[in-house]
Amino acid sequence: MRVVVDFDLCESNAVCMNIAPEIFEVRDDDFLYILDETPAESMRDRLEEAVRRCPKQAIAVAED
Amino acid sequence: MPAPRSITIVGASLAGLNAAEALRSAGYDGAITMIGAEPDLPYDRPPLSKHYLSGQWDRDRLDLLKPDRKDELNIEWRLGVRATALDLATRSVTLDDGTSVPGDGVVIATGGSARSLAGTASLGGLHTLRTIADARDLRKDLDAVPSRVVVVGAGFIGAEVAATARERGLEVTMVEMAAVPLGHAIGDRFGQVCADMHRDHGVDLRTGVGVEKIEGEERVTSVRLTDGSTVEADVVVVGIGCAPATDWLVDSGLTIDNGVVCDETCLAAPGVVAAGDVARWPNGLFGEMMRVEHWDNAIEQGGVAARRLLAADGEAPAYQPVPWFWSDQYDRKIQMAGRIGPDDEMVVVDGSTEDRRFTAIARRDDQVVGVLAFNRPRLVMKYKQLIAQHTSWADALAAADS
Numbered sequence: 001m002r003v004v005v006d007f008d009l010c011e012s013n014a015v016c017m018n019i020a021p022e023i024f025e026v027r028d029d030d031f032l033y034i035l036d037e038t039p040a041e042s043m044r045d046r047l048e049e050a051v052r053r054c055p056k057q058a059i060a061v062a063e064d
Numbered sequence: 065m066p067a068p069r070s071i072t073i074v075g076a077s078l079a080g081l082n083a084a085e086a087l088r089s090a091g092y093d094g095a096i097t098m099i100g101a102e103p104d105l106p107y108d109r110p111p112l113s114k115h116y117l118s119g120q121w122d123r124d125r126l127d128l129l130k131p132d133r134k135d136e137l138n139i140e141w142r143l144g145v146r147a148t149a150l151d152l153a154t155r156s157v158t159l160d161d162g163t164s165v166p167g168d169g170v171v172i173a174t175g176g177s178a179r180s181l182a183g184t185a186s187l188g189g190l191h192t193l194r195t196i197a198d199a200r201d202l203r204k205d206l207d208a209v210p211s212r213v214v215v216v217g218a219g220f221i222g223a224e225v226a227a228t229a230r231e232r233g234l235e236v237t238m239v240e241m242a243a244v245p246l247g248h249a250i251g252d253r254f255g256q257v258c259a260d261m262h263r264d265h266g267v268d269l270r271t272g273v274g275v276e277k278i279e280g281e282e283r284v285t286s287v288r289l290t291d292g293s294t295v296e297a298d299v300v301v302v303g304i305g306c307a308p309a310t311d312w313l314v315d316s317g318l319t320i321d322n323g324v325v326c327d328e329t330c331l332a333a334p335g336v337v338a339a340g341d342v343a344r345w346p347n348g349l350f351g352e353m354m355r356v357e358h359w360d361n362a363i364e365q366g367g368v369a370a371r372r373l374l375a376a377d378g379e380a381p382a383y384q385p386v387p388w389f390w391s392d393q394y395d396r397k398i399q400m401a402g403r404i405g406p407d408d409e410m411v412v413v414d415g416s417t418e419d420r421r422f423t424a425i426a427r428r429d430d431q432v433v434g435v436l437a438f439n440r441p442r443l444v445m446k447y448k449q450l451i452a453q454h455t456s457w458a459d460a461l462a463a464a465d466s
Binding site: 011012013014015017018026027028030052053055057 | 082085108110359360363364388390392397399439440441442444445448449
């Protein structure tokens with residue numbers, strides 16, 4: 001699975017970082033960085049929670 | 065109680081939808097009936113006062129449910145009908161079309177309704193903002209380029225409407241009863257930061273004054289204030305909060321007290337749970353009864369409440385979140401987590417209020433209990449975790465630099 005972020009929608013609310021800090025980081029410049037674009041399967045539940053709780057619905061999971 | 069085979073979700077918005085998602089994710093394959101008073105499938109409300117109202121986003125951007133997911137969830141939708149009663153013995157929900165829906169379990173997620181000004185007749189140009197229908201009407205009135213918009217109440221919804229209207233180039237007067245906007249929520253010092261922000265963006269902000277009368281025959285023409293002044297306006301938006309939608313439950317036997325009163329697991333009665341704006345429950349993390357009107361809580365509590373229906377008594381976890389929300393106004397993102405009381409000591413640990421880019425934390429006894437920030441999301445999330453961990457005040461102060 002691959003993490004896809006629509007950076008036009010992302011407003012750096014940092015909710016995703018709170019749920020999955022191994023994957024997402026909002027840095028001091030207030031921009032979101034993806035730390036791990038192809039996380040292990042064991043991260044799926046938390047990644048899906050990050051998708052669900054993104055206030056801008058800017059995160060998606062691609063299966064490829 | 066045996067495992068439920070049919071569950072009725074009353075309320076087809078964010079909490080209700082997430083309840084359904086949680087049931088399916090947990091492997092529940094019984095029947096789900098979702099009842100919605102509005103004719104719409106679940107949609108996202110935060111943009112109603114921002115991107116939708118500004119005209120940047122169209123209606124279809126607000127849909128919460130993609131068509132393929134809608135099929136997968138396999139829900140029986142009853143939209144455009146209102147629940148009028150709940151029978152606790154049979155867990156049967158009566159609807160205003162005369163039918164009723166029996167079930168093994170019930171999720172109460174009816175949200176709230178916008179409060180209106182007492183004694184005000186219905187007039188053209190007079191609005192509240194809660195639903196997509198409200199937003200559509202208001203957007204149409206703003207599209208017609210009114211000469212002035214009066215916003216009554218400088219809480220978060222009112223402030224967002226004022227900001228959006230200013231960004232559309234409209235003249236805006238915002239009227240607030242309190243001496244400082246949001247003083248009760250974030251304290252006067254930071255409420256003043258909000259007040260200054262709106263004035264710098266050209267809002268005519270009147271504080272410490274109430275509305276005497278909304279004037280007009282068929283349409284609004286002006287607003288008379290309690291200080292004797294009159295503001296001419298062709299659009300008035302009342303943003304004075306929301307009341308939990310519990311009218312339909314008054315005879316149910318449930319305890320209704322500023323919401324549906326639940327236990328720490330969101331259970332209101334055997335087989336009946338509540339979630340979202342309508343639910344009030346004891347949050348053990350803060351040691352107080354809470355009712356939270358935030359987007360993020362609707363998602364989380366919707367899931368927690370639904371899983372409670374599937375759990376055996378004594379095996380369900382207590383729901384103990386750190387409430388969190390955001391508000392976008394102009395180019396500022398305001399975020400708050402935890403509980404901030406007007407009298408809590410607050411310290412700016414990062415940035416400055418002059419720049420309107422800062423993080424402030426709130427103290428109660430010897431612990432950090434809240435965080436408020438303008439354009440500093442990273443630290444808000446860090447403090448949200450520290451609040452959940454009952455972090456001492458000294459450690460919380462030190463954490464800003466680490």
